[in-house]
Amino acid sequence: MFFLADMLNKKLHLPEAEEALPGREKPLRTASRHRVSRRPLKGPYPEGTESVVFAMGDFHAAERLFWPLEGVWVTVAGFCGGMTPNPTYQEVGTGLTGHAQAVLVVFDPAIVSLADLLKLFWETHNPTQGMRQGGDIGTLYRSGIYPRGSAQHRLALVSRDAYQAALHGAGLGAVTTEIAPEAAFYFAEAEHQQYLAGNRSGGVGLAGTGVAFPHPTGA
Numbered sequence: 001m002f003f004l005a006d007m008l009n010k011k012l013h014l015p016e017a018e019e020a021l022p023g024r025e026k027p028l029r030t031a032s033r034h035r036v037s038r039r040p041l042k043g044p045y046p047e048g049t050e051s052v053v054f055a056m057g058d059f060h061a062a063e064r065l066f067w068p069l070e071g072v073w074v075t076v077a078g079f080c081g082g083m084t085p086n087p088t089y090q091e092v093g094t095g096l097t098g099h100a101q102a103v104l105v106v107f108d109p110a111i112v113s114l115a116d117l118l119k120l121f122w123e124t125h126n127p128t129q130g131m132r133q134g135g136d137i138g139t140l141y142r143s144g145i146y147p148r149g150s151a152q153h154r155l156a157l158v159s160r161d162a163y164q165a166a167l168h169g170a171g172l173g174a175v176t177t178e179i180a181p182e183a184a185f186y187f188a189e190a191e192h193q194q195y196l197a198g199n200r201s202g203g204v205g206l207a208g209t210g211v212a213f214p215h216p217t218g219a
Contacts, residue, residue, distance in 0.1 A: 011095040011138040012131045015083070021096045023084035030187045035194035036067055039074045041187065045106050049073050052107075052114060052152055053080050053185050055100035055144035055178070056125035057133030060195040061206050063103045065124055067194065071112030076104040077188045077195070080146045081178060086186055092140050100144050100178070104185050114152060115215055118159040121145070122213040125206045127163070128173040134207055144178040146185065153181040162214050170211045 033040055045051070056062045059077045067075040079092050082099030092099045105117060125133055127143040145160075147153040156179050164175045187193075 014098050014139055015096050017083060019096060020083040020098055021087065021091050021094070023091070023097070024086045027086050027187065028088060028189055031190040031193040034067070034074050034076075035197045037074060041074060041076050041193065043106075045073060046108070048110065049106050049108050050114070050152075051104055051148055052117065053078075053102050053104050053144075053146035053148075053183070054117075054121050055080060055102040055142060055146070056121060056127075057101070057136055057141045057143075057206050059101035059103055059188070060192065062101075062125070063194065064196045065120060065206070066103060066105050066117070069107075069112055069117075069120075071108045071110075073106045073108060075106070075194070076185075077192045078102055078104060078186050079140075079188065080185045081142075081144055081180055081183050085184075089189055089192060093138075095139050099140060099186070100142050101140050102144065102146065102185065114155055115159070118145075118156070119213045119215065122159065122163045123208045123211075126209050127175045127177045128167065128209070130176045142178060143176060144180065146183040147179070147181045149181075153179070159213070163211075166211050166214055167209065170209070172209055172211065 063075050063077050079099035080102040082097045084097035087097040091097050131139050131142050133141040145156045147156045
C-alpha cells in the first residue's frame with residue numbers, strides 16, 4: 001500500500017534533479033512527415049513561420065485540435081518542460097523525467113495569430129487542475145505554455161491573466177498553467193505522431209471549463 005502511495009506521490013510532484021532519469025544524447029527515431037499534411041516534421045519550415053509549444057493533457061487529443069487550423073503549417077507530438085534529454089514515451093510516463101506531453105505548433109502569423117492559438121489552448125482544456133487533466137493524472141498531463149522568444153512570453157502571461165480574470169468571474173479556481181520560455185522540446189516516437197489520424201476511435205477527449213477566452217488588450 002505504501003509503495004502505491006509513493007508512486008502516486010512521485011507522479012504528482014516534479015522530480016528533483018538527482019531523481020531524474022539520465023536519458024540519452026541522440027534524439028529518438030520519429031516520423032519524417034506529418035501523417036495528414038505530409039509536410040516534414042523537422043523542417044525546414046517556411047520563412048516567416050513561428051513556433052510555440054502547448055501542453056494541455058493527452059498530446060494525441062491536443063495535437064488534433066491544432067493541425068486542421070488554417071495557418072498552422074505543421075504540428076508535432078513531443079515532450080517539454082523536463083530535465084531528461086531525449087526521453088521515451090515510457091520514461092515520461094514514470095514521472096521521473098519532469099516532462100509534460102506537449103504539442104509543437106508551427107504557424108504562419110500572417111494567417112493565424114498567436115492570440116488565436118492561445119484562445120484555442122485556454123478554451124479546450126481545464127488549466128486549473130494542477131498535475132492532471134480530467135482522468136489523466138500525473139505531471140506529464142499538466143497545463144503549460146512554452147513560448148519561443150520574449151514577445152511570445154509576454155503575450156502568454158497577458159493571456160493567462162486575462163483568462164484567470166474570466167475564470168474568477170465564473171467562480172472557478174486559479175490557473176496552474178506553467179509558462180516557461182525556451183524550454184527544450186523533444187520529438188515523440190513515430191507511433192505517437194498524429195496518432196488520432198489513424199486511430200479515430202482511440203482518442204482521449206479534452207474538456208474545457210466552458211468559459212470563453214477574452215482576447216487581451218494588445219493581443
